[in-house]
Amino acid sequence: MTEIQMTVNGKAVRGTVEGRTLLVNFLREDLRLTGTHVGCDTSQCGACTVHVNGVSVKACTMLAADADGADVRTIEGMAAADGTLSALQQAFQDHHGLQCGFCTPGMVMTAAALLKENPKPTEAEVRHYLEGNICRCTGYHNIVKAILAASGQDVSAIAAE
Amino acid sequence: MYAFDFEKPSTIAEAVAALKDEDAQALSGGQTLLPTLKQRLASPSKLVSLGGIAEMQGICHNDAGQICIGAATPHARVAAEVAGDYPALAALAGGIGDPAVRNRGTIGGSLANNDPSACYPSAALASGAVIVTNARQIAADEYFQGMFATALDEGEIITEVRFPVPQSAAYVKFEQPASRFALVGVFVARFADGVRVAVTGASENGVFRWAEAEAALSANFAADALDGLSLPADGMIADLHGSAAYRAHLVAVLTKRAVANAS
Amino acid sequence: MPKDSGIGASSKRREDVRFLTGAGNYTDDINVHGQAYVHFLRSDVAHGRIVSIDTSDAAAMPGVVRIFTGDDFAGVGGLPCGWQVTDRFGQPMQEPAHPVLAQGKVRHVGDPIAAVVADSPEQARDAAEAIAVEIEELPAVVDMKAALSADAPKVHDDLTSNLCYDWGFVEENKDAVAAAFEKAAHVTTLELVNQRLVANPMEPRVAVGDYSRATDESTLYTTSQNPHVIRLLMGAFVLGIPEHKLRVVAPDVGGGFGTKIFHYAEEAFCTFAARQLARAVKWTSSRSEAFMSDAHGRDHVTKIELALDADNNFTALRTETYANMGAYLSTFAPSVPTWLHGTLMAGNYKTPLIYVNVKAVFTNTVPVDAYRGAGRPEATYQLERVIDKAARELGVDPIALRRQNFITQFPYATPVAVEYDTGDYHATMDKLEEIADLAGFEARLAESKARGKLRGLGVNCYIEACGIAPSNLVGQLGARAGLYESATVRVNATGSISVMTGSHSHGQGHETAFPQVVADMLGIDESMVEIVHGDTARTPMGMGTYGSRSLAVGGSAMVKATNKIIAKAKKIAAHLLEASEADIELKDGQFSVAGTDKSVAWGDVTLAAYVPHNYPLEDMEPGLEETAFYDPSNFTYPSGAYACEVEVDPDTGRVTVERFAAADDFGNIVNPMIVSGQVHGGLAQGIGQALLEGAAYDENGQLLTGSYMDYAMPRASDLPFYTVDHSCSTPCTHNPLGVKGCGEAGAIGSPPAVVNAVVDALRRQGHDITHIDMPLSPSRVWAAMQGE
Structure with missing residues (x-):
């Protein structure tokens, strides 16, 4: 067992984990931050995406022990303290960028990373950046639209609702 | 995954020592190794993370004009930092997997695994890169020895990859x-x-x-x-x-x- | 002018807030104090006889609580099939037993052999690997036609063959259809495969069984689209637990697409084991496990023939389909290739004579059941592909050929036993031509050509029957369940409302759309209405969500119950206003006396119902709560016309979808934003089927596509922005909202459009290609271009 400590959504946390404990398990089970989801076991669906030291990472493909000392941000840390949604989260709601909600936390975390790297992405850049996030409900139309809208671009010309 | 111990050394020497244990295995970005372990297709006794070794991180140029990439440098960093000097290599690194994979996966991990469908081996081989390990330097033409097979010895760690820059x-x-x-x-x-x-x-x-x-x-x-x-x-x-x-x-x-x- | 609330408004989804902040409550987020974990040891061979199972070493491993095998379920029922099909000869289908854990034989890779319950998931898995199972491997049957040969190994030794049923529809028409083909001026024949798919909701299945010794009550938390159906099937047929001692909760569910309708062994196991152990037992599927334990979809092999007269009128249609059932009959499997498929073969066309033959076959593969569209995509695909082929053979425009044969008079009784209530197929085709800018195709074709790409256009129509279903009808057809829906509208004292519905939302937005209906009817704010669903202890007995039925059937139940509320509230208002009930009008949340300025607010009436100080107690009970059950009198028949433009890379065979337009007629619309989202998702799954997806087995029954490494899921970069339109509206005539289902349309209508477009692109380049089987992967398209 390994003692680990990290900062999660701005709060210092610590725990004791096995070598084989994945970061996503530590978040979901030890910290009860269940917004980070597990949708596959081959590191492809992206439902588990979180930020580690400022960049997006698949929490199902990183050992908790390897995240010792890291600064981690999850979907639970994306809204303001008073519950106000971030502009990106709000864009997902405004443009119906989610249905069942299961892939949504990973989509939001990936999209946030994109907009940090590339504040005004093109449609093609958005679609390419979502390569590691699978959604089965939306057909991506409204996810892409929401991300473009969150970047401040006019999406009124994109086929409507 | 089967149970294993975890170690995270901070120098190459410590890592080499840690890998002397029976069935110990190096863990770089883990983007291939961890899914493999999840399927229980391997059972290392210990994983030795190379992510804490500062001397294996980063990109520089040597006197021969080669681009030297620390083996634990993630793809995203290669994509960003060699774009000016070796755009084809940067583009390759920027096209591996997806953004989250590129933030964790490393050049050393990719070359050590030598997956027949991985991108990096083609860049190393076409560039005539030199694979530097804790023990020696291996020319790319000698390094790749078939599907998942390389010239690496047991416990040998890739520390750096040196790319000659083509025209x-x-x-x-x-x-x-x-x-x-x-x-x-x-x-x-x-x-x-x-x-x-x-x-x-x-x-x-x-x-x-x-x-x-x-x-x-x-x-x-x-x-x-x-x-x-x-x-x-x-x-x-x-x-x-x-x-x-x-x-x-x-x-x-x-x-x-x-x-x-x-x- | 778009509305900003009520029916017709694109109200933002209230459920989004919890999903966007990580506060959703999915089944895997539920943990019961002291729970144990189960790992299923699954067969790694497709067909074999279990010689022995030795659990002694495994039982001694750390953390192991108990190990179960098939023997533990000897006294327990098997998983029931909910639909009995009668074959062409009047005989019931062959119906094999489906044990919770394998008994005697394993019949597909993934068939559960043993279940280890332990203190942690990893301990359970460690111990499962220590179970010594000896299996005598038997030859596997994978190919359906081979499975029907006389010397084929039998999947079930106690059945006479691997044939589940040989179904003819309408059997009495068979000879007349044959005669029509004899007289035909032209016959177009097409053989095709509607490949096996895996539904792949992003949330894998999870089950948590719990048991209270104090009350003798079992609770199952499960990823289900229909918790009451699971309670009924599992309680009555598998475990023998009466409903009042069994609660099934399906909390937030991360997508279903059909595969979470069915009752699965893992649910029964967790419920059973929790009772045995007096301890909660949790199972969380991995994606790899999901690929070999979730029911698959489609998997039809079909020959279709279309007869036309000299004027290109369709005169007859004949199909022969082999439908894969897999190794066992999943809950509704037999209904999919029959009643959900044969009844749709008329499509949008007035073909007078139709005969459909379906042979359902057992093989050593994962069971196959309903997946988004279920039978209707298979019908649409073959019909719209053969029409396209006929148009090419005859040298006529494929749209014109379709238009010429459209049904134009409604109601219309098809030769395959359904009656379309409304539709206007010319209108949707007109709309499609407009929104898809078909007039601009030639210019885009030239532009593609200039870039070295082959462009093609594919157009098709679809009709579907959804909003299932009239109970008395489906009962005659073999359903072992009713298909009504329920709603309880509970008006609280201060006027807020809880609506308990038997429908279940797993992405469809019921929590937003249903309040729009109730609030609109009452003239109150949507935020005053809350939807309660997904818990048998909190909702009336309802049949759940599938077959695009929630609004058409569940919404109708809600309307019925709300009308009862209005009727009673008017009586109370009449009393409070000292007026005649007949004079009371309800508008904007105010009850008023017609022609006067006397009124009483909604909240005053509801308060009076619960604080009945001034109340006609001699005439009426206090309270304001009504329940309604709605059983539809017919299906709803959404229809539409779709257009796809693709580019094919002539060097690699890679197909990209450049444009996709969908013109749908869904009747009246409650929330246009949500409806469009449903269409988008359906289109992505249909395009995914056409280009990417496919579950494949090798000849030994090993699943070759057991993870996302080999099963190609559509990604954002595979898909375009879609152009969708649902302004063509012929309201449903038989439900109170005039609505038709919209959930499956996109998945039903889109595959033929894509394939038609690819064939068009290749033919324009001079390739003599009439068909390529899905998925149209680069390698398949390239091989077709090479003449392979």
């Missing part, structure tokens, strides 16, 4: 529709003394150089210099996603595209 180069990947790994990927690198063409994804023997194409392109670096050249389907991978003949065909198509795109 122009390009990598073109045709993605397998499900995994998005390379169904076929071709890296073409044009040096003053000739052209090197490395192919990944296609062969049952892993990454390889296409000698006929190299000869033709060394004589005339133009896509139409490849007209009429083809690879035999024998020895090509055949699976759900493409027959051997299809892969052989793609190699020719992508090589032409790489030549046309080379910059």
